[in-house]
Amino acid sequence: MQANFNRFSDSRLLGNESYGSAFQGTLPNGMVIMVKVFKLELEGAYKSFDVECDVLRNIRHRNLVKVRSSCSNGLNFKALVLEFMPNRSLDKWLYSNNQCLDILQRLNIMIDVASALKYLHHGTAT
Numbered sequence: 001m002q003a004n005f006n007r008f009s010d011s012r013l014l015g016n017e018s019y020g021s022a023f024q025g026t027l028p029n030g031m032v033i034m035v036k037v038f039k040l041e042l043e044g045a046y047k048s049f050d051v052e053c054d055v056l057r058n059i060r061h062r063n064l065v066k067v068r069s070s071c072s073n074g075l076n077f078k079a080l081v082l083e084f085m086p087n088r089s090l091d092k093w094l095y096s097n098n099q100c101l102d103i104l105q106r107l108n109i110m111i112d113v114a115s116a117l118k119y120l121h122h123g124t125a126t
Contacts, residue, residue, distance in 0.1 A: 019048040024084060032084040033068060040078060049078045056080070059120075 014022040020038040027033060036052075038045045049072075056067040069081040093099050094109075101109070 018042075019045045020079075025081075032086075034065075034082045034084045035071075036080045036082065038078045038080075040076065046078070049080075052080060056082075 009023075012023045012025065014024055014034060016022070017036075019042055020036045023035050023037065025033050025035050038049050040046065049070075053067075053070050059066070065085060066083040067080055068083060071077065071079040071081065093101060094106075
């Protein structure tokens with residue numbers, strides 16, 4: 001299955017992390033996805049890809065993004081294909097001057113994050 005990623009153009013860039021960049025893409029069936037392309041020239045990027053694949057492959061929790069697939073063509077390209085989160089990152093909601101969350105919304109976010117952390121630590125969803 002081939003996806004349309006517009007060659008990972010800046011117009012599709014969602015954000016940058018220490019080991020990769022995230023882009024929005026669309027599969028032929030219309031599903032919108034996020035693709036994290038690893039910066040393999042950085043020390044630790046190969047290990048980060050392997051660790052993320054191992055950890056995220058088995059995660060099943062409503063508060064954690066789902067991995068749809070991984071891509072690798074040997075040594076010069078590695079990427080994770082993830083479920084797209086249309087409401088952007090939690091960081092944008094908590095620290096934006098344009099977004100305003102009330103105390104109940106913030107409390108619900110804290111509970112959801114705690115639930116996800118419990119799942120990651122103990123392996124059981126609530």
